[in-house]
Amino acid sequence: MELLILSCEMFIIFCVFLLLSHLYARFTMRVTRSNSCLVGKTAIVTGANSGIGYQTALNLASRGCKIIMADVADMEKSKLDIIKFTNNPNVFAKHLDLSSLKSVRDFASEILKSEDKLDILINNAGVGMAKNNRTGDGLHPVMQVNYFGHFLLTHLLIGLLKKCASGRIVFTSSLLAFTNNLSLKNLNFDCQNPKLFDRIFMYGNSKLSMIMAADTFAKKLKGTGVAVNSVHPWLVKTPIVTNTYTVQRDVFFQMFFGLSQCVLGRDSWEGSQVVVHAAVSRKLEGMTGEFFGECVPCRKPSKAYNEELCKDIWEASEFYVGLTPEERL
Template sequence: MLSLFTRVGIGYQVCLNLASRGCRVIIADKDDSEKSKNRIIALTQNPNIISKYLDLSSFKSVRDFADDFKGTEGRLDILVNNAGISVSSLKPTEDGLDLLMQVNYLGPFLLTHLLIDLLKKSAPSRIVFTSSCLAFLGDLKSNDVYFTTSNSCSSFTTLNSYSNSKLATLIASDIFAKKLKYTGVTSNSLHPGLVLTNIFKALKKIENTGSISEMFFNICHFFFGKSIWEGAQTTTHLAVCEDLDGVTGEYFWDCRRFVKPRRAYDEEMCQKIWELSENHAKLLPHEKI
């Protein structure tokens, strides 16, 4: 079994779990993941772990990675899109888009499209998208404002952008599920829980609100939070649980199916967001599904 996922933290724990089950694992990350790879090999005695470079803020990097992957790997059983950042930038990416939206959503959206044929070839196979409970705060509408860089990096606009990126992720997972029906490829999304990872620590750097936001988060995490290992369990569950064979288009919390945000049920709006995403990700006609 081969799995591909991005970023560390929860991703590292998912990788460790899959490697301990004997999976061949490709770690795709912008940061150097050689130390993570070597530690996983040492802990699991599974030498079939590979690290590759992938910068989701660059569509060129995504395409280069996909081309390399398809040229070296014969199958893809599990694609886990787990990358995420919590703070954007006033400066747009090289593709002219909002950094947070591109890393959290459009980069994985493009990558999944580019690897669809390999997933179909490897069927039954699975796509797993990491969303968030903050998707319930998302206010996506069918226009472009959510994909371009904001003129503010306030804590409010950051929360709004993050929530929208996670709502878009959930919507995309659902549409992938519909479009891939009967192919043997399933797509599901999840909320990992309130996990103390570095993604939220970056929020304390915004507008000197760090002490307040950090204290609030630490209090919430003390009463309701999970360790990184615990936060990886729903992702691992969606990747390997045999009871989920054929299950697709669902949203999970704590390894259980959960109701989706209201906007995810607006089919017309979701379709427009999908079409905008195709345009912004610069998908070629033959790459669309």
């Protein structure tokens, strides 16, 4: 009898905890209050076919911005939907496979030929886990799609961003950046049979690298008019999650992650708010090298403040993506 009572008490406490967690997630959520008009501006959004990327592209298009949707998927339907919803015909879809450095270079080359300037670059595309251990470039797929590909792309498009009076670059990171074991040695992680925690750390490492890259770009571009910031959109229900389930077939992991999504998760529109805010808010003019959550600056993972590690990661990244001396900042 006492065991039954104890079990009931524990169940009630657990339910109360879930309720409070859900209320916290809902009441702390902020949306951007910016009403900036973007007519005459051009933005590139990676991973724009679905999730946060799609909602971000939709929001910017509704402000009159010319949108270049960049994704590895077929974006024809998404592009037409945005044109229909916003009545903005200046929405274009271009193929970009971040798991291929050649594809990144081809995409950038096409943009450099077709565009006179670039006002906003949103490095948003990402994957949660990968079945394979290496891409054709010899890089870890999660690190390459989430980080290395964007690192290269940003370097290649810097010239266009500098042509704007106030260009902006946004790196979409994650709260899981705090769950990392990033070091120079495991930047390009190599493990034939990764365990669950290896995969979680790899994702966290890729997102921490995004923060570090944003901070270093911000320092190197100081005085050019280009602001560079990183953001975390909270826990968002996007296709990344369902794709993760196909790789990590662990029932307990799926149950835990599914429950977390139900309690703390936000939809893609809600998750896109901090991305849009960092990209368009006039209140952020002059702010660079910040990490935004809930549309306000917040503290970064401790390793992001380690200047020596940031420098080492940056230089190693230059090597991994094959930057030429002329392309380096």
